[in-house]
Amino acid sequence: xxxxxxxxxxxxxxxxxxxxxxxxxxxxxxxxxxxxxxxxxxxxxxxxxxxxxxxxxxxxxxxxxxxxxxxxxxxxxxxxxxxxxxxxxxxxxxxxxxxxxxxxxxxxxx
Amino acid sequence: xxxxxxxxxxxxxxxxxxxxxxxxxxxxxxxxxxxxxxxxxxxxxxxxxxxxxxxxxxxxxxxxxxxxxxxxxxxxxxxxxxxxxxxxxxxxxxxxxxxxxxxxxxxxxxxxx
Numbered sequence: 050x051x052x053x054x055x056x057x058x059x060x061x062x063x064x065x066x067x068x069x070x071x072x073x074x075x076x077x078x079x080x081x082x083x084x085x086x087x088x089x090x091x092x093x094x095x096x097x098x099x100x101x102x103x104x105x106x107x108x109x110x111x112x113x114x115x116x117x118x119x120x121x122x123x124x125x126x127x128x129x130x131x132x133x134x135x136x137x138x139x140x141x142x143x144x145x146x147x148x149x150x151x152x153x154x155x156x157x158x159x
Numbered sequence: 160x161x162x163x164x165x166x167x168x169x170x171x172x173x174x175x176x177x178x179x180x181x182x183x184x185x186x187x188x189x190x191x192x193x194x195x196x197x198x199x200x201x202x203x204x205x206x207x208x209x210x211x212x213x214x215x216x217x218x219x220x221x222x223x224x225x226x227x228x229x230x231x232x233x234x235x236x237x238x239x240x241x242x243x244x245x246x247x248x249x250x251x252x253x254x255x256x257x258x259x260x261x262x263x264x265x266x267x268x269x270x271x272x
Binding site for chain 2: 080082084089090091092093094097137139143144145146147148149150151152
């Protein structure tokens with residue numbers, strides 16, 4: 050069954066604004082990963098946060114993880130039109146598979 | 160250093176035909192995973208293979224679907240007697256070891272007419 054659930058399902062913002070996407074999951078995890086998918090393309094790995102980490106940064110990306118609430122957030126600061134894509138969280142427990150959420154569609158208007 | 164190569168990019172099959180999807184992992188990666196994505200949905204795990212072994216096939220439909228990762232050559236996802244509901248994007252990922260460093264291919268978009 051699908052474990053991760055993202056919200057919002059869709060988000061539309063102006064260029065330069067920040068975008069925040071949330072992800073909830075149901076079971077224990079070893080790590081949580083965020084991916085970006087441009088329309089009709091493959092997935093690009095953005096960032097991985099381990100279960101013993103609470104926050105991680107990579108460029109304009111900031112990811113938080115709250116294992117007590119089984120939730121994570123992805124913040125994209127100073128968004129650009131090129132950030133327009135679908136964003137998925139995925140959880141990994143035993144290293145044998147990723148469990149993906151349904152994704153958030155982000156549209157950044159220039 | 161090529162990434163994960165999937166071919167074909169697009170595949171059209173008539174109902175009842177067979178579909179063969181190929182995945183060449185990143186050089187040196189011995190772990191391969193197949194996922195299926197239906198329109199407007201996230202990816203769903205199908206099968207995890209290491210060279211010549213199926214490690215986890217809990218996401219594979221019980222019938223018509225099979226996967227292999229031979230000692231030599233690409234991993235193959237095979238769908239026999241395709242039906243319209245098999246229309247989806249099929250993604251392959253590889254990693255050097257289980258759990259980290261996944262690299263995804265661009266996918267094969269299967270359309271069953």
